[in-house]
Amino acid sequence: MISRSTKTLKNPIFFRLTHSTFIKNPSFSTLPSSSSSDIPKRLHHKDWLAPNEVLQVFTSLRDPNSVRTALDHYSKRKDYKPNEALYTLVVNKLAQARLFDAIDNVMARIKSESKCRLSDNFFRTVIKAYGNVGGLINKAIETLYDMPNYGCWPSVKTFNFVLHLLVSTKMFDVVHEVYLEAPKLGIEIDACCLNILMKGLCEYGKLDAALKVLDEFPKQRCIPNALTFSTLMHGLCVNEKVDEAFGMLKRMENEGIDPDTITFNILIAGLRKQGRFEEGIKLLEEMRGKGCDPNAGSYQEVLYCFLDAQRFVEAKEFMSWMIPKGVGPSFVSYKALIHGLCKENLVQDVDWVLKQMIRQGFLPKMGMWRQILKSMFSEKSSHCCISYEEIVDN
Known part of the structure; x- marks a missing residue:
């Protein structure tokens, strides 16, 4: 002492x-x-x-x-x-x-x-x-x-x-x-103290120093936990080092530490940021296979993967699967999906998404209404002239 x-x-x-x-x-x-x-x-x-x-x-x-x-x-x-x-x-x-x-x-x-x-x-x-x-x-x-x-x-x-x-x-x-x-x-010093120090180093952009803090745990007779590794993974993913983050996942599992929902959400978001949408979508299933229950953040990240990949029909199907589970998509998700479906002239799907959006308490703004009306009355989806950026801004 x-x-x-x-x-x-x-x-x-x-x-x-x-x-x-x-x-x-x-x-x-x-x-x-x-x-x-x-x-x-x-x-x-x-x-x-x-x-x-x-x-x-x-x-x-x-x-x-x-x-x-x-x-x-x-x-x-x-x-x-x-x-x-x-x-x-x-x-x-x-x-x-x-x-x-x-x-x-x-x-x-x-x-x-x-x-x-x-x-x-x-x-x-x-x-x-x-x-x-x-x-x-x-x-x-x-x-x-x-x-x-x-x-x-x-x-x-x-x-x-x-x-x-x-x-x-x-x-x-x-x-x-x-x-x-x-x-x-x-x-x-306890594990919480080292986790805070690690978080500060990650946010300061000193990843190498943050990784060295991991070596301090045994020296201080502390045991790292899921938060320890999640903090490092987040720092790595923010700096587009997703593969290194998955290496950290293997290390924590080898040390007998079970990843939690936050861990997987960080990895899905990291994959999405790199445009590796298919891997992000598959990780949701792997997450369930490891006995880790997804939360609203997990589903939202996967929905963004579908939208970023412009797989709008699958995004609509995934959304229809989310809502009965009590997971409400974000307003940005609805706007992006309506934009994509209008672009592909899928009016019936747009109608479904619009109704769900209103039921959740989101009200479409003028830019979105213009997009929907253009889609309904246009002969070809390519005639749609409202950009995605304009919809998001509105």
Whole structure:
């Protein structure tokens, strides 16, 4: 087990985080000075307040600006005994009002007072407030690093949340730096952590580095899972390395890891992107043969394969097979199929598709109606003059 040092963590990362870190550029509000009118009447009473009564008082506050004023007044009472539930309520109220400077003040109060022990869940709430609500990624990282100074060490769940936050905000150059801080925070790396790191590298376009992460699993005493391989396969398919993705499929099966629906959907989409439509269609059957049930995404990708291959009659038949299973084709699928059938002057098939489209709640726009009418009244399908691009744009 990694020993946990109680020394303050030094974080050189913050010296180079600039205004680009502020994803949403929130405006900071300065709270007004305390006034007696902002303080709930129950906090003026001399009667002893139980913790649940204090929570009721703060829950009833409608104006977020009065939260800190009330907290200041409560701290002067003899029965002042804050707990995690109260601090969580205060942070959430301030975050909803985007009063992040006030959250800074509350965190400073907590550190200076040391009135109660706070759990990892509380700090994850604060990190979410800074990162998800405020877009203040640097504050989220700083809170993670500062947790030991509050007497609480982060869990791997909280650590992974910060890593995922960095990947989702495309701060790929920072992900690895935070990852390297794991030993100082006493974090034991798990499969989820490595999967997030791998996803970040794939999205950053560093496939070779992402593939090397796979070798880290045994070193960290972790076992890769279906998500691990699906992440790599997606990165390979996006970069048109579909054959390498299928090689990854064989590797995961050799290691006794069963591919899931997402794995197959990624491969079907990859084949479609390369124009290998027949292989994509056949993969749906192989998927069933391996005991993996297709989902709506699976059927939609195969339908796109038929449409991209301009096999419109088969696409219509596949669509008629999808719908009774409760899988609704996308609006783009309907538009592309109607365009193809009109082009081939298959008016009766167009009528069926149009009815299904309307039943599903999609309304054809003017461009599609023009296409259908042209097909109905034209002697030859080649006379149709509305382009596929025009239909999609409409």
